[in-house]
Amino acid sequence: MSILKIARMGHPVLRKVANRVENPNDPEIIRLIADMIETLKDAGGVGLAAPQVFQSLAVMIFFVPPSRTNDDDAQSEVPLTVLINPEIEPLEDDEKVGGWEGCLSIPGFQGYVPRWRKIRYRGIDENGDRVEKIASGFHARVVQHEYDHLIGVMYPERMEDMTLMGFTEELRRDPPDVSSDNTEADPQGSGDAQQEK
Secondary structure, three states, X not given: OOOOOOOOOXXXXXXXXXXXXXXXXXXXXXXXXXXXXXXXXXXXXXXXXXXXXXXXXXXXXXXXXXXXXXXOOOOOOEEEEEEEEEEEEEOOOOOEEEEEEEOOOOXXXXXXXXXXXXXXXXEEOOOOOEEEEEEEHHHHHHHHHHHHHHOXXXXXHHOOOHHHEEEHHHHHHOOOOOOOOOEEOOOOOOEOEOOOO
């Protein structure tokens, strides 16, 4: 297993739609997943998509640590999950919620991003088994963030107010007022970056 270099915003691999994986049992895919897991652990994030490690393939990994769950979420901690060729669909079409996100490909920054509150996602895991789950709260946000990487979208493109993007340390020191009924979390960040180092 290897720790892989992470592509930064601006690299063309992050701007294109990833290719579907034809054979999830291919030894190269299994090796890629193992390397992505090591890379995610090293980076201290909560999610990573293959394009972020310069592989334009529809593979993503994520987890939800206990510190990122709350009483309002239907789900609690989510173990490390591998999704190959994922699909997502919103379950409450008009229900989006804003939240702070960071990204390993945009180190040191966070932005306030609207996301679907509740989604269903499907895919194939590392064993070739079908996965289908309903996610809400932070779990749904992380899945949507990583899925976006597979369709060539980065979180700033989802933002509605670019004044709500800044350096993580500045946002923590003097957080902008984003109070509303559709707000979740403080500037801890989600998406790839659990907390910036």
